[in-house]
Amino acid sequence: MPDTLLFAMEATLNGLTAGVMYALVALGFVLIFKASGIFNFAQGVMALFAALTLVGFQSGQIPFSHLINAIFGTRLHHFGWNMPTLLAIPATVAVMILLAILVERFILKHLINQEPIILFMATIGLAYFLEGVGDIMWGAEVKALDVGLPKGMSDTVDELTFNWFGYGFFIDRLEIWAAGIAAILVASLTIFSQYTKQGRALRAVADDHQAALSVGISLRFIWVLTWSIAGIVALVAGIMWGSKSGVQFSLSLIALKALPVLILGGFTSIPGAIVGGLIIGVGEKLFDFFMQPIVGGATENWFAYMLALVFLLFRPQGLFGEKIIERV
């Protein structure tokens, strides 16, 4: 087999696994957008915040220690113990649920019946607020996150492909795990929304507030529920990205990569977020592979946005989004 083809196949596989990581972030956006029509700008920061909190719990860091030290002249930084991962994850989930309750209590509740653009602005504010809180609470330095997921080259894939093609593919084991976890996540979200009472209520609220009230659904409960789930999805994304490249504040910028994913997949479709993520992942890897000799690389930074632009021109609702019909 010619080398170029093999390299292209490897790039495709790497693109698929990278795409899963994008899809994980995009999922959180879709959930909130479906249930409340809000484009939650803070989703990326929520992933960062969740990852920070998880590392903080794991390493026994004292929250707000810099602030406390600055005020009282103390020199606190750690409790002196390490929390096991199995305990730290539920603790972080609890924090994300608390965050959802606070968001509903202090933001959403006061903005009922406002235009989506106003809610969108509020989430921009939330993003910066949360980033600041994360900084004060846990510090701004880059931290390593290890929840025990395997990392590094997958020897199995390497051997297998070497035996088949005489060339071993490089695939990160972490990304294979990410794909598996994303699949489980999507499956459980689908079961939740299609087969449970709360899921049905969630879809109902997404569709029509008045009608939902009239059948006895509490909007506030559903909003807390939605934001909690989005918080948990953010935690999963935060764990994956944090394990891959460390927990750092640039993590919140991966949210921007979710935008083209959403434009491709449609803002309202969970499968769309997955497929959109995969297309962007594969697209940018292959584009980079073939265009590198011509333009000299670094196309991964802009390819996704260009693809999104093309989509906006020809299919603004995305691949799986609800068709936009304007009745007059």
Next chain:
Amino acid sequence: MLDTQPDPKSDDGYTTADGRKIGGVAMEMKNITLRFGGVVAIKDISFDIRWGEVRAIIGPNGAGKSSMLNVISGFYNPQEGEIIYKGYRRPRMRPYQVARTGIARTFQNIALFEGMSVLDNIMTGRLHHMKANLFQQALWWGKASREEQENREKVEKIIDFLEIQHIRKTPVARLPYGLKKRVELARALAAEPSILLLDEPMAGMNVEEKEDMSRFILDVNDEFGTTTVLIEHDMGVVMDLSDRVVVMDYGKKIGDGTPDEVRNNEEVIKAYLGVAHD
């Protein structure tokens, strides 16, 4: 259906001309006043709703009929007055809480879940009848599967009753107006309400659709004994359907009684029907 039958022990009920037994008072509105800022939408109105009857609220545009319905369903909270429901004074409640006390409603301009199928829409009416917890439901285990089965049976019965079997799986957004109204009625019925509120169920319908809807409202009342409160513009329809009528004008009650009594009430004729033109 539970709770909707006339209370046989109550002695203050009455029997209608066509021989239906109407029970005691299900809900009593006492001196309700509703204001929006300086505008008085409802001014000191009192009336009652009896178990098993079809009670109509009529009046010209802007008379406050829809506001009254919104007060009953908890979408508006009146500044003054009280609501006695099933013998107890009802505290301030949110609309979803009112819905859970057995009051179902439809809307003047249809509030359905457009993205869902007809069946899913009607199933949402049964949400607060489902008791199984999240994990049982997700795993289809224990109480959940039996419960879903029971709920599906009830819903299927309503679907048969309202003759919408052929559109069970159709997304609501694709349905014509008349059928949407019928699906909305089905969703309200699925909740097995003690009191069913219908906000202009026949608005915008053609004659044939109106006849169908009237028949369904009467059949529902006959079959399930559902207490029904309806708002309607079409005088003919109201007089045929209802047992007793409240007439509103400019937020005030100007008449209350059987269709015949109301028809002959001087003030009602003046306000609602207008002065004779001939």
